[in-house]
Amino acid sequence: MHKISNSVTKKDHDEKVSGSVKYVGDYPQIGMLHGKLIRSSYAHARILGVQTPELPEGYFLVDHRDIAGENIVHVVQDDSPAYADGEVHYRGEPIAMLVGPNEEETTRYARLTEVTYEVLPAILDVEESETVFFDYHYERGEMEQAFSDADQIFEEVFYTGYQEQVYLETQGMIAEYKEGHVTVRGSLQCPYYVHGAVAKVLGLTPDKVRIVQETTGGGFGGKEAFPSFLAAQTAVAAVKAQGKPVRVVFDRREDMEFTSKRHPSKSTYKVAVKDGKVTAMDIDVIFNAGAFTTLSPVVLQRGIIAAPGVYNVPNVNVRGRAVRTHTVPTGAYRGFGAPQTFFAVERMMDHIAKALDVDTLTFKRAHLVKQGDQTSTSGIYHYPVPLPAMIDDVLDRSGYLKKRKNYEKAGIERDRHGIGLSLWFHGAGFTGSGERDFIKAKVALQKTADGKVEILASNSDIGQGIKTTFAKIVASELSIPYEEIRISNPDTSRVPDSGPTVASRSLMIVGELLRRAAIHLRSEWREGEAQRVEEHFVEPEFMIPFRLDDFHGDAYPTYAWGVAAVEVKVDALTGVNEVVGCWSAFDVGTPIDLNVVVGQMEGGVLQGLGYASMEQMNYDKDGRIRNNSLSDYLIPTAMDVSHLDVQMHIEEYPYGPYGAKGAGELPLVGIPAAYVAAMEQAVSFPFSHIPLTAEETLVALSGQSAREAQKT
Amino acid sequence: MVNGYAPSGMREALDILSKTSAIPYAGGTDLMIQEVPADTNYLFLHRIRDLKCITVDAEYFICGACCTYTELLNSRHTPDLLKEAIARIAAPAIRNTATIGGNVANASPKADAALILMVTDTLVRIQSKNGVRIVPISDLYLGRGQIDLLPGELITEFWMPNNRAHLPHSYEKVGGRKALAISRVSFAGISDVSDGQITHFATAFGAVSDVIIRRPELDALLIGKSIEEAKVAKEEYLAKMDETLVPIQGRVSAAYRKAVCMNFLEDFLAKNGI
Amino acid sequence: MKNEIRFFLNEKEVVYTGSATARLLDVLRNEFELTGVKCGCKEGECGACCVLLNDQLVNSCMVAMGFVDGGIVVTIEGYRKTNQFRVLDKAFATTAAVQCGYCIPGMILAAESILSRNPHPTAETIREGISGNLCRCTGYNAIVKAIEIAANEGEGLW
Incomplete structure (x- = not known):
């Protein structure tokens, strides 16, 4: 292993372990106003009026009429208002904000504010939606020929549910407006996304907007686009507050019910098989986007590119749609569309193997992509695919082969056992040409006269350790002790735009820019002088340019790889299961810090297990999400999975720093498929959806259809 | 204290309780998740030995x-x-x-x-x-x-x-996870079987209805019987229990609760050789 | 009847004169500015607000001020001055157990609560001991490992 992988004490360790670091909610209240959002009570309605109770001095209402710029929160397309104007499109959509000096009183006045509505018909079911926000399609090979030549054709529909990020710190923002300048401080992943959104809504030029990331208690995608909304709303309130800062911190229920979460999906796979090999996949993916487009186009792109899985399928036809419903807008969550389709394709391959009466792992191995093969979008896997060695490693550590054989006999005891395995990749960095065309990342290193070096980049440390890994890279190239490298939470008045903290890109893309900047600084180092060096993104030359109109070319420069085996024990009396163990192998290239990377892998695996099992969220016939508390939406505790075994494999990527690739999202992506594969073996029933409940498991054990159980 | 009483003895506590509408506060873990009016008074009991x-x-x-x-x-x-x-x-x-x-x-x-x-x-x-x-x-x-x-x-x-309290027993709980889990179905059974005679048999079901279900009159069908006699009575016992267990829909369906209750009950009978 | 609630907070006797029904969490954060005590749910479901009350781990969101009268409260701000903290601090650094950091003050006090009762806990005991402290980042392995390391390194402290 590269020596840079040796772990260090994280940059943010001391201030966090001692409880001394301040999150948004921790700043003293003195002089600060509180904001409480007033939200729609209906999934779809016309607003007839908003009536506050009589407000004492110092309390006021903020709504769309207070917006000086455009009433649009910019994400990808400009369809989402900051405050609803005339019509609301989901239950919980912000209509106004009540602002005042006392938090409890502000909340009370917000509750007493009456909104009158004319209720309109709401579309809650994706199947009934008439609005397709995005409709993508790509094709490769000769589909008709492949299906007409097929020995057998398999068709199946797969479903996945919501997943809520449950970052431990809820969304929070502080905005202050003084002398024509606005400063917004918040819990967020992407300072420059927020910067653009706030400038647009306030109608200010970029130089009058300053965004500061405060220490952020977890993100997982939930603080990618959503903070742009809260920042815009809070900034509008701050303008009206005339110099006083306004703070909004969500309570847990508000956060769980009204912030973006993972898209529920329906994926239909039709697969042609000839001579025991998959020759074609015809795939139709539908994501529930909720009421506004937000990040759905990019989530959908990643989802459908991953849809054929890690398999070499000569003929592929993929259609993907993100459709509108009158529900909370869905958005980014670790994996970004890929967990949905990887769940589907992995289950599909298992089910085909079962139908063909061949060993599922042997079947999958016969289809694995390798270096030089075409990707689903006619790009190329430019670098080695280490899956075979990773599979062997997981087999070895998990005892998969022996267990798989032993558990194949249907159990009669109370405990039923099963083990399953899944394979996946995660495309590292933005999909397509986003880095080159949109982000154009820029970093800087600032050196003081006395030789202190500071990293200037807009990527935020949300727990994933980017301050640590960035500092290690720069320290290594400059031969300066790591402890002496300075890095603060990004502040747009100080740092250039090195892009957002998303898509497993920060370390691979921005880390490499910093490495080059450090080399540059080293070569020009002048003692006793203040210096600044900058570095700009350059697309690697080997890339086949990606075209979005027909999904053609290299969607990603390289891929991170994952293999996992999950073993379960199911209680036949209750359908309740226990994850006995999860053995996984990951290739994210060179770990810039082994502890940091392993921590990402372990955390991601547990989120994947939660997604597949206990994390259930749905809305009722009125479009209301009922699972809005931590007692109703369960995430794993320390007791739920005690054996979680991660091993790293290293396939270096020459364009990432020291060979590093994207890491953060990978571990979650393929875990649900392995979990459900294990459940299938334990109860001898083919499942096609997550989350899989104890109730459905019990029904399956008693021989009925699990889908029927879900419907009742 | 404001909005509260913290008596150090039982007599004082009962006196306060008789004169005020103070709400007894034992551990607080149920009270503190409820919203209460600002003028609520708690009667803190932790000092009463x-x-x-x-x-x-x-x-x-x-x-x-x-x-x-x-x-x-x-x-x-x-x-x-x-x-x-x-x-x-x-x-x-x-x-x-x-x-x-x-x-x-x-x-x-x-x-x-x-x-x-x-x-x-x-x-x-x-x-x-x-x-x-x-x-x-x-x-x-x-x-x-x-x-x-x-x-x-x-x-x-x-x-x-x-x-x-010390009879052979069975305790079962279905929760959504292994800790921090509110019961979705729970079961407890105790039995006293000596020399093949059932001298005591009791079952209770939690989290399935508005109250915990305990049917001593049905459990009595098995009491006083030998194991062999109980095997004969088992069908009637299960049928009556099946009739009496009318779960309500909650986080899990009524049908699931019913199925699990009956599974627990049958398992408990089997553990007793019935 | 006196309108005061007196208790020891991080080794200093303090007086609180507000409502006895107020949450300890809110009072610690707002009146005493001890913001190391985090609020994650206000429902006793996450453990971010854990403090020690009379040497026992409690969710401060689930405790009314009247219950604290005469008690001894230790928050992360007080605990971080102890030798035990130093050992835990180092162990958590060794395994990089701190990611977003929001669960950590509660987690550290949960660790203290485990070790003060059982200086050499098994991994299973540790997992049970932190089972009320949700962490969404780590998958818990690094935290469990850190507490094991602290148990070994802190010989005699607990």
Whole structure:
């Protein structure tokens, strides 16, 4: 292993372990106003009026009429208002904000504010939606020929549910407006996304907007686009507050019910098989986007590119749609569309193997992509695919082969056992040409006269350790002790735009820019002088340019790889299961810090297990999400999975720093498929959806259809 | 104190309770998730030593209503069945404050400690300024969240009969995860079988209906019978239980609750050789 | 009747004169500015607000001020001055157990609560001991490992 992988004490360790670091909610209240959002009570309605109770001095209402710029929160397309104007499109959509000096009183006045509505018909079911926000399609090979030549054709529909990020710190923002300048401080992943959104809504030029990331208690995608909304709303309130800062911190229920979460999906796979090999996949993916487009186009792109899985399928036809419903807008969550389709394709391959009466792992191995093969979008896997060695490693550590054989006999005891395995990749960095065309990342290193070096980049440390890994890279190239490298939470008045903290890109893309900047600084180092060096993104030359109109070319420069085996024990009396163990192998290239990377892998695996099992969220016939508390939406505790075994494999990527690739999202992506594969073996029933409940498991054990159980 | 009383003795507490509408505060873990009017007064009970006793006498295991789950888990007197149920409640920080009396007084059908008190036919000691009454716990529950306490009355002790507390038992809980899990279905059964004769048999089902379900008149179908006779009576017993168990829809469906209850019951019969 | 609630907070006797029904969490954060005590749910479901009350781990969101009268409260701000903290601090650094950091003050006090009762806990005991402290980042392995390391390194402290 590269020596840079040796772990260090994280940059943010001391201030966090001692409880001394301040999150948004921790700043003293003195002089600060509180904001409480007033939200729609209906999934779809016309607003007839908003009536506050009589407000004492110092309390006021903020709504769309207070917006000086455009009433649009910019994400990808400009369809989402900051405050609803005339019509609301989901239950919980912000209509106004009540602002005042006392938090409890502000909340009370917000509750007493009456909104009158004319209720309109709401579309809650994706199947009934008439609005397709995005409709993508790509094709490769000769589909008709492949299906007409097929020995057998398999068709199946797969479903996945919501997943809520449950970052431990809820969304929070502080905005202050003084002398024509606005400063917004918040819990967020992407300072420059927020910067653009706030400038647009306030109608200010970029130089009058300053965004500061405060220490952020977890993100997982939930603080990618959503903070742009809260920042815009809070900034509008701050303008009206005339110099006083306004703070909004969500309570847990508000956060769980009204912030973006993972898209529920329906994926239909039709697969042609000839001579025991998959020759074609015809795939139709539908994501529930909720009421506004937000990040759905990019989530959908990643989802459908991953849809054929890690398999070499000569003929592929993929259609993907993100459709509108009158529900909370869905958005980014670790994996970004890929967990949905990887769940589907992995289950599909298992089910085909079962139908063909061949060993599922042997079947999958016969289809694995390798270096030089075409990707689903006619790009190329430019670098080695280490899956075979990773599979062997997981087999070895998990005892998969022996267990798989032993558990194949249907159990009669109370405990039923099963083990399953899944394979996946995660495309590292933005999909397509986003880095080159949109982000154009820029970093800087600032050196003081006395030789202190500071990293200037807009990527935020949300727990994933980017301050640590960035500092290690720069320290290594400059031969300066790591402890002496300075890095603060990004502040747009100080740092250039090195892009957002998303898509497993920060370390691979921005880390490499910093490495080059450090080399540059080293070569020009002048003692006793203040210096600044900058570095700009350059697309690697080997890339086949990606075209979005027909999904053609290299969607990603390289891929991170994952293999996992999950073993379960199911209680036949209750359908309740226990994850006995999860053995996984990951290739994210060179770990810039082994502890940091392993921590990402372990955390991601547990989120994947939660997604597949206990994390259930749905809305009722009125479009209301009922699972809005931590007692109703369960995430794993320390007791739920005690054996979680991660091993790293290293396939270096020459364009990432020291060979590093994207890491953060990978571990979650393929875990649900392995979990459900294990459940299938334990109860001898083919499942096609997550989350899989104890109730459905019990029904399956008693021989009925699990889908029927879900419907009742 | 503002909005509260913290008496140091029982007499003072009962006096306050008789004169005010203060809400007894034992461990607070149920109260603190409820929204209360700003003028609510709590009667804090943590200083009253009498409410913290844990002891056994010739007939009963006795514990004060304000014993926390942790205190009960740590006591050598606490019967294993009760410990088994308590050990699976919430997590340590909650168990350090939540009390057995609070669990009963909250009158939730999901109350895990109360389920054990029900299956063991525990007696509840209730005190007021005017005196003491002792009632079987099953008489206390009127419905979900409703308990048969008069104004001024306080639950002070639980008396669990020794001849019930230490019988062979079965405790089952379905939660959504391994800790911090509210029961979705729970079951407790105790049985006394000696020389092939069933001298005692009791079952209770939690988290399936508005109140914990305990049907001694049905369990009586098996009492006094030999195992062989019980096998004959089993069909009738299960049919009657099936009839009496009418679960309600909650986080899980009524059908699921019913199926699991019957599975637990059959499993408990099988464990007893029936 | 006196309108005061007196208790020891991080080794200093303090007086609180507000409502006895107020949450300990809110009072610690707002009146005493001890913001190391985090609020994650206000429902006793996450453990971010854990403090020690009379040497026992409690969720401060689930405790009314009247219950604290005469008690001893230790928050992360007080605990971080102890030798035990130093050992835990180092162990958590060794395994990089701190990611977003929001669960950590509660987690550290949960660790203290485990070790003060059982200086050499098994991994299973540790997992049970932190089972009321949700962490969404780590998958818990690094935290469990850190507490094991602290148990070994802190010989004699607990």
